[in-house]
Amino acid sequence: MSAKDxxxxxxxxxxxxxxxxxxxxxxxxxxxxxxxxxxxQMSVTKQELARRLGKSRSYVTQLLSGARNxxxxxxxxxxxxxxxxxxxRFHCSGDEEVVEGVxxxxxxxxxxxxxxxxxxQVLGTNVLDRRDPGHWERVA
Amino acid sequence: MNSxxxxxxxxxVYRVVHCLGARESFEEALRxxxxxxxxxxxxxxxxxxxxxxxxxxxxxxxFPKEGKLPNNAxxxxxxxxxxxxRIPIRGYCWRSxxxxxxxxxxxxxxxxxxKLKAKDTDRLGKNWTRxxxxxxxx
Numbered sequence: 001m002s003a004k005d006x007x008x009x010x011x012x013x014x015x016x017x018x019x020x021x022x023x024x025x026x027x028x029x030x031x032x033x034x035x036x037x038x039x040x041q042m043s044v045t046k047q048e049l050a051r052r053l054g055k056s057r058s059y060v061t062q063l064l065s066g067a068r069n070x071x072x073x074x075x076x077x078x079x080x081x082x083x084x085x086x087x088x089r090f091h092c093s094g095d096e097e098v099v100e101g102v103x104x105x106x107x108x109x110x111x112x113x114x115x116x117x118x119x120x121q122v123l124g125t126n127v128l129d130r131r132d133p134g135h136w137e138r139v140a
Numbered sequence: 141m142n143s144x145x146x147x148x149x150x151x152x153v154y155r156v157v158h159c160l161g162a163r164e165s166f167e168e169a170l171r172x173x174x175x176x177x178x179x180x181x182x183x184x185x186x187x188x189x190x191x192x193x194x195x196x197x198x199x200x201x202x203f204p205k206e207g208k209l210p211n212n213a214x215x216x217x218x219x220x221x222x223x224x225x226r227i228p229i230r231g232y233c234w235r236s237x238x239x240x241x242x243x244x245x246x247x248x249x250x251x252x253x254x255k256l257k258a259k260d261t262d263r264l265g266k267n268w269t270r271x272x273x274x275x276x277x278x
Binding site: 001003007010022025029030033040 | 186
């Protein structure tokens with residue numbers, strides 16, 4: 001059950017266009033609300049954020065009200081100005097497990113032949129460091 | 141509006157309940173909104189209530205304290221009520237002391253004016269008394 005049931009009849013089916021509009025507005029609302037909450041926690045006003053961004057207050061107001069389309073670039077700029085790090089998570093409808101990172105990317109698997117190269121160091125679980133340690137020993 | 145729509149939602153944290161007449165007041169408020177924007181306003185209010193029900197942080201910007209609740213039986217203040225803001229629509233609501241983890245939405249208004257009207261405080265106060273004091277379910 002969701003809040004939709006309070007404003008639409010039980011069994012009301014969204015058309016594809018309406019479902020898409022809902023999904024778009026839902027993301028915009030929740031992202032802007034999260035940003036606004038961070039600003040309130042930090043006591044950063046829209047005026048101050050505008051100053052940090054080098055933009056007008058109305059630009060910030062429009063972005064945070066959803067009236068102006070927020071690009072990933074402008075969201076990144078806002079997060080940088082607030083010194084906060086955004087995290088993006090995707091998951092398929094109905095899935096319990098949340099996938100972090102880029103959706104649709106094939107699962108990374110190690111290449112066996114690469115792993116046999118003695119100069120490769122494995123850092124963590126999925127980072128390969130191809131630097132030649134001997135090179136750095138020579139120049140040190 | 142379909143008359144079979146539900147009166148409440150249970151989110152991850154809170155239950156949010158429409159008081160008697162709240163849905164009708166939303167439809168009335170929506171009638172003042174430009175026809176082509178009505179769908180967006182309806183979806184917007186759904187999103188706000190879902191966020192509230194799921195316990196995500198609400199902002200002072202879009203969920204401000206709007207006025208004082210009536211005093212309780214001991215004559216003590218019961219705190220404030222809030223407004224779900226989707227300019228120019230407001231939904232006035234309070235967190236229940238009688239029903240655990242429950243928010244009640246008293247009614248909605250088309251608010252194209254600045255100050256809270258006494259009649260809205262009064263309407264919310266009557267709903268609050270009916271539920272918090274007299275024990276009505278909604």
